[in-house]
Every structure is written in C-alpha cells, then in structure tokens.
Amino acid sequence: MDRTKNRILVRGLVSPLHAISFAIVSSTAGIGMLYCGANGLAAALGAVNLVLYTSVYTPMKRLTIVNTWAGAVVGAIPPLIGWASCEGQLSAGAWVMAAILYAWQFPHFNSLSWNLRPDYSRAGYRMMAVTDPDLCRRVTLRYSLAMVGICTLAPVIDVTTWTFAADSLPFNGYLVYLAWKFYQDADSKSSRKLFFFSLIHLPVILTLMIISKKHYGRNKKAEFVAVVSEGIDGGTRDQISSTLVT
Structure with a gap:
C-alpha cells in the first residue's frame, strides 16, 4: 500500500x-505497569x-467488513483503561467516553478510507468503502447522528451537566452536516472535509466533556468535613474511617 510502503x-x-x-x-511491560x-x-x-x-481486528481486515466494527x-x-486506572471500576462516565470514541471512529475512518479505496483493494483489505460503498456512506451518517444522542445522554445519566449537551451540539451538528454531504455525494472533496473535521471534533468534544463534568469530589469533600465535624462533637471513629475509605 502506498500509505504504508x-x-x-x-x-x-x-x-x-x-x-x-x-x-x-513493550506489551509485557505495558500490561505489567498497568497492573503494578x-x-x-x-x-x-x-x-x-x-x-x-x-x-481479531487485523486478520479480519482481509476477511470481512465487520473489521471496522471490531476496530x-x-x-x-x-x-475504559484510563477510567479503571483512576477509579478501579467502570462507572457510567467510562461507558459514555467509550461510546463517544466508538461512534466517532466511523465518520473518521470511513471518510479516510474513501480516498484510499484503490490502495485497500490492491492490498486485499475488505473495507466498506471498497466492498459496499453505499453501506459505508449510510454507516458514516448513522454514527454521526449517534454522537448527538450520546452527548445528550451524558447529562441524563448524571455524568456531566446539561452544558455539555448544549456546547457539543454545534460541533456534533456540523459533523452530521458533513456526513450528510458525504452521504449525498461521496467524492474526494466531501470525504476530505469530513475527515479533517473529525480530527478537530474529537478533542473538542472530550474537552467540553471535561469542562462540564460533575464534580463528585467536591461532594465527597463536603461529606468528609461534615463527618469530621460531627466526630469532633462526639461522632464515632468508625464513621470517619468509613468516609476516608470511600
């Protein structure tokens, strides 16, 4: 392939x-560092x-277009790895972030692969853009629309404030618009516009999510101060220890 030669x-x-x-x-050291x-x-x-x-993903590229979903x-x-590292479990925020990354990859990769169809075809890779161009366009639009729903879900399940849903809407809306243009007339120009915007879109969405996150730590700090104050006034040591642990 020209892009990998x-x-x-x-x-x-x-x-x-x-x-x-x-x-x-590298793999052994990386997994070991995560564990330790x-x-x-x-x-x-x-x-x-x-x-x-x-x-799974790499061998599937020569077998079926399902490789894109696996990827x-x-x-x-x-x-999810980052969230688990910080919290020790996978709560709602982890799955929202994973959903954002999952959905974003379809407009990002499908628009990239569109202009590389001859390259992928020569290499024997079964990509949507090569084997089913119409499906490639539909999937791109479908997951661009999904980004709006995922970002709206975040405040619903109390991961972010409603500011995130409002702030992310213009960026998700423009992603949908570019995906629609790609769906209507998939050519070099529309695919390039969508691809390059996707490079900006993801860091912006994640930054807005961080800005609008719910500050659970502040609530925990207030709870801790309240328990300590009660402890000074006669509360039990077990109550204070329990708050410190959680």
Whole structure:
C-alpha cells in the first residue's frame, strides 16, 4: 500500500524477529505497569485490547467488513483503561467516553478510507468503502447522528451537566452536516472535509466533556468535613474511617 510502503518493517530496516521481540517486550511491560501502577482491571483491559487488535481486528481486515466494527471496539477501550486506572471500576462516565470514541471512529475512518479505496483493494483489505460503498456512506451518517444522542445522554445519566449537551451540539451538528454531504455525494472533496473535521471534533468534544463534568469530589469533600465535624462533637471513629475509605 502506498500509505504504508515506507514503514520501517516494510522497507526491511528492522527484521520481523526484531519487530516481534520489541512488540512482546513493550506489551509485557505495558500490561505489567498497568497492573503494578494502577490495578488488575486496567491491566486486564489492556491485555484484552492487545489481543483484539492483533488477533481479531487485523486478520479480519482481509476477511470481512465487520473489521471496522471490531476496530471501533479497540479504539473505545483506552478510555475504559484510563477510567479503571483512576477509579478501579467502570462507572457510567467510562461507558459514555467509550461510546463517544466508538461512534466517532466511523465518520473518521470511513471518510479516510474513501480516498484510499484503490490502495485497500490492491492490498486485499475488505473495507466498506471498497466492498459496499453505499453501506459505508449510510454507516458514516448513522454514527454521526449517534454522537448527538450520546452527548445528550451524558447529562441524563448524571455524568456531566446539561452544558455539555448544549456546547457539543454545534460541533456534533456540523459533523452530521458533513456526513450528510458525504452521504449525498461521496467524492474526494466531501470525504476530505469530513475527515479533517473529525480530527478537530474529537478533542473538542472530550474537552467540553471535561469542562462540564460533575464534580463528585467536591461532594465527597463536603461529606468528609461534615463527618469530621460531627466526630469532633462526639461522632464515632468508625464513621470517619468509613468516609476516608470511600
């Protein structure tokens, strides 16, 4: 493929043995660091994602267009790893972030692959843009619309304030507009516009989500202060310890 022909493994600058050795060392060290530095859940998610990418998604690219959905799962797991590292569990906020990453990948990748169809076809990769162009356009529009719903769901389930739903709407709306143009007339121009906007769209959405997040820590701090005050006035040591632990 033209877009990968200059990679160091393809050019023979490193041997396959060197590459697989580096991959094994990096993977083992990464999972080990997650386990020792964070927790078992984060390490398990990292290990699962490694297997999904190398043993499921990559081989599927030559077999079926379902590889795009498998790849979207791979891209959605990193925020779960981060959340699990911080909290030790996967609460609602983790799944909202994963859903955003999952849905975003379809307008992002489908618009990218559209102009690379000859390249993918020569390489034998079964991408939607190659094997089913109409489905590629429909899926792109479908998941762009889903972004509006996901960002609206965040305040509904108390992950963010309603400001996030309002602030994200113009950006999601423009993503839908570009996806609609791509759906109507999929060509080099419409696909490039959608792809380049997707590069801006995701960091903006995640930044807005951070700005509008619910500050649970403040409530916990207030609860702690209240219990400590009560403890000074005669509360039990167990109550204070319980608040510190939680």
